[in-house]
Amino acid sequence: MxxxxxxxxxxxxxxxxxxxxxxxxxxxxxxxxxxxxxxxxNNSVQIRKLIEVLSNDYATSRDANRRKxxxxxxxxxxxxxxxxxxxxxxxxxxxxMNCLSDQDTxxxxxxxxxxxxxxxxxxxxxxxxxPELFAALSRLVTDSDQMVKDGSELLDRLLKDIVTESxxxxxxxxxxxxxxxxxxxxxxxxxxxVISWISILNAVPDINMVSYLTEILDGLFVMLEDNTPEIQxxxxxxxxxxxxxxxxxxxxxxxxxxxxxxITHAQSLNELIKSIAISWIREFVQIFxxxxxxxxxxxxxxxxxCLENNVESKRSIKDCAVSVNNSMMQLVSSQEHKTQxxxxxxxxxxxxxxxxxxxxxxxxxKIAVLKWIHHLFIHFPNEMATHATNLNxxxxxxxxxSSDEVVLQSLCVLAQIxxxxxxxxxxxxxxxxxxxxxxxxxxxxxxxxxxDNRASLIIxxxxxxxxxxxxxxxxxxxxxEEVSKLKLASTIVRLLNMILLTSTELFELRTSLRDISNExxxxxxxxxxxxxxxxxxxxxxxxxxxxxxxxxxxxxxLFADVEITLELLAELDKLVQLIESPVFAALRLTLVSKSNxxxxxxxxxxxxxxxxxxxxxxxxxxxxxxxxxxxxxxxxQPDIDERESLEYKSGIDFVALRTHFxxxxxxxxxxxxxxxxxxxxxxxxx
Numbered sequence: 001m002x003x004x005x006x007x008x009x010x011x012x013x014x015x016x017x018x019x020x021x022x023x024x025x026x027x028x029x030x031x032x033x034x035x036x037x038x039x040x041x042n043n044s045v046q047i048r049k050l051i052e053v054l055s056n057d058y059a060t061s062r063d064a065n066r067r068k069x070x071x072x073x074x075x076x077x078x079x080x081x082x083x084x085x086x087x088x089x090x091x092x093x094x095x096x097m098n099c100l101s102d103q104d105t106x107x108x109x110x111x112x113x114x115x116x117x118x119x120x121x122x123x124x125x126x127x128x129x130x131p132e133l134f135a136a137l138s139r140l141v142t143d144s145d146q147m148v149k150d151g152s153e154l155l156d157r158l159l160k161d162i163v164t165e166s167x168x169x170x171x172x173x174x175x176x177x178x179x180x181x182x183x184x185x186x187x188x189x190x191x192x193x194v195i196s197w198i199s200i201l202n203a204v205p206d207i208n209m210v211s212y213l214t215e216i217l218d219g220l221f222v223m224l225e226d227n228t229p230e231i232q233x234x235x236x237x238x239x240x241x242x243x244x245x246x247x248x249x250x251x252x253x254x255x256x257x258x259x260x261x262x263i264t265h266a267q268s269l270n271e272l273i274k275s276i277a278i279s280w281i282r283e284f285v286q287i288f289x290x291x292x293x294x295x296x297x298x299x300x301x302x303x304x305x306c307l308e309n310n311v312e313s314k315r316s317i318k319d320c321a322v323s324v325n326n327s328m329m330q331l332v333s334s335q336e337h338k339t340q341x342x343x344x345x346x347x348x349x350x351x352x353x354x355x356x357x358x359x360x361x362x363x364x365x366k367i368a369v370l371k372w373i374h375h376l377f378i379h380f381p382n383e384m385a386t387h388a389t390n391l392n393x394x395x396x397x398x399x400x401x402s403s404d405e406v407v408l409q410s411l412c413v414l415a416q417i418x419x420x421x422x423x424x425x426x427x428x429x430x431x432x433x434x435x436x437x438x439x440x441x442x443x444x445x446x447x448x449x450x451x452d453n454r455a456s457l458i459i460x461x462x463x464x465x466x467x468x469x470x471x472x473x474x475x476x477x478x479x480x481e482e483v484s485k486l487k488l489a490s491t492i493v494r495l496l497n498m499i500l501l502t503s504t505e506l507f508e509l510r511t512s513l514r515d516i517s518n519e520x521x522x523x524x525x526x527x528x529x530x531x532x533x534x535x536x537x538x539x540x541x542x543x544x545x546x547x548x549x550x551x552x553x554x555x556x557x558l559f560a561d562v563e564i565t566l567e568l569l570a571e572l573d574k575l576v577q578l579i580e581s582p583v584f585a586a587l588r589l590t591l592v593s594k595s596n597x598x599x600x601x602x603x604x605x606x607x608x609x610x611x612x613x614x615x616x617x618x619x620x621x622x623x624x625x626x627x628x629x630x631x632x633x634x635x636x637q638p639d640i641d642e643r644e645s646l647e648y649k650s651g652i653d654f655v656a657l658r659t660h661f662x663x664x665x666x667x668x669x670x671x672x673x674x675x676x677x678x679x680x681x682x683x684x685x686x
Contacts, residue, residue, distance in 0.1 A: 039080065047081070072114065109145070137152050191226060224272055275317050290340065308362030358394045366406045370395075441479075472496065473524060536665065557610065603647075
């Protein structure tokens with residue numbers, strides 16, 4: 001009769017389940033000899049019967065010692081089979097793997113040891129079982145027992161050697177999901193295990209891990225946030241390895257998924273993650289060139305907020321973001337592939353992102369956004385035309401920004417939009433000028449602080465960027481036709497007048513207004529005059545600039561009917577200072593000029609004496625009186641022939657202008673009286 005555990009002898013079967021390791025070891029040696037003998041005789045029936053006994057009667061026993069015996073016996077079987085173990089690998093590996101999750105610590109350790117011995121002889125035959133082995137080892141690396149961990153590490157190193165030497169039969173398609181799944185486990189040992197496998201496979205020249213990068217890149221970035229320095233170091237190294245591989249061969253990169261992952265992590269609050277993600281984006285822009293343009297809106301979302309980093313620790317992030325921004329701008333500027341680039345760019349999504357960041361807290365971010373909008377309008381004016389209307393409101397709001405640089409850049413964009421809209425319009429029918437300047441005046445009306453602190457800068461810059469004459473003409477028309485608030489109208493006129501007389505940017509416009517014998521200059525003078533009457537002193541300044549000295553002498557007399565306020569006296573004081581400035585050097589020379597039969601000199605002298613009589617005896621009074629004392633005495637001279645004056649030769653109807661001045665001053669006086677009555681009846685609650 002056959003022994004109950006045949007082909008094991010009764011003594012061997014008993015020793016195999018003994019609690020003493022040495023006895024189990026002796027039994028395993030007997031099993032190994034037995035297997036060698038069976039294998040030499042090609043007796044596969046007995047070999048399978050032996051494996052079945054070990055698997056069913058020992059490996060599943062409730063007695064831990066019998067389970068340990070099964071493991072050492074299966075290992076001995078594998079060793080006895082040697083290279084022929086591949087024929088029985090399934091029967092050998094399955095019961096051992098089941099023991100890897102045994103409740104007994106020693107059983108788990110011996111399972112690692114047993115599996116190591118089987119894998120060592122089976123080599124590549126073990127590859128089909130790799131997913132199960134990988135999953136089991138990912139659990140063992142977190143084992144509470146150090147010996148089990150050590151055993152699993154030995155097995156893991158052996159598996160890595162086998163996979164790298166048998167890569168042709170290794171199924172990456174099955175492996176990658178296993179990796180991806182475990183990358184999000186918040187355990188340092190599991191993460192270290194996963195990263196080590198990725199790094200090993202990526203180092204094999206014939207394994208193209210880059211083609212699977214999109215599956216694992218997100219997980220690598222997530223693991224970078226691990227607090228364990230070793231995990232961070234391994235992640236950084238692995239990510240760097242991938243980037244080197246891409247630099248060498250980028251053909252396998254799935255652009256859309258990869259760059260979207262980078263964009264997501266570039267917005268991380270973790271500085272290390274943000275820095276590496278933006279560095280990758282920089283590399284992608286350099287490597288793939290125009291092919292990144294379809295993802296421009298996402299790239300802007302990632303880099304624009306980083307432009308504000310002024311802290312030294314974030315300096316590298318800012319420098320990298322600046323580099324990406326400059327490279328993207330160069331790509332868009334490329335004339336060689338302009339048509340193809342335009343097809344790749346999604347202007348709508350780009351403008352949505354740029355509009356969003358126009359209200360960002362960072363000055364640097366807002367400036368970059370404005371430069372981008374300006375850049376797009378320059379290179380794609382027709383395509384950007386549809387975005388102009390939506391942009392105007394946002395751009396106007398940036399004019400009240402605390403940074404002068406932001407304001408100036410915003411004005412550049414607004415000017416570019418207006419120029420693009422009116423590019424084909426050769427006449428002065430500048431509807432876009434009017435619409436924009438009307439919006440600007442409304443903004444000045446609503447924000448007094450902006451009017452006081454920024455209006456001069458804005459208007460001067462607009463005169464540089466746009467046509468100064470158009471700017472002044474349009475402002476004058478709006479004030480004359482649409483501004484109902486007296487205080488706002490007079491304030492704007494005073495501001496425009498001061499800029500006109502003092503700004504270097506308006507030298508050409510001043511030169512033009514001095515020559516009112518020219519039809520175009522005369523027309524501009526009359527246009528400005530109709531609005532300048534909101535401020536009597538500004539009207540005098542304009543006429544002095546235009547060398548309409550006879551008209552000034554007539555207007556000064558009319559000041560007898562104008563309410564002399566402290567504000568008006570302060571304006572007269574400024575006018576006297578301006579007369580002494582280089583702008584009015586020609587005026588001062590006129591006082592001693594004999595041209596036009598001294599007509600202009602006499603009218604000017606009369607006008608200045610009239611202004612002198614309006615002034616109280618202040619420093620301004622003394623200044624003007626001293627100037628006039630240097631002038632020949634024109635009083636008592638024969639009557640002037642007005643036909644000799646520059647004013648007469650201009651052909652302008654100054655009688656009509658004088659009438660307009662009188663009527664406007666009367667209307668303004670009546671409005672002031674009405675406002676005063678209302679203020680008494682309904683006093684301001686403030």
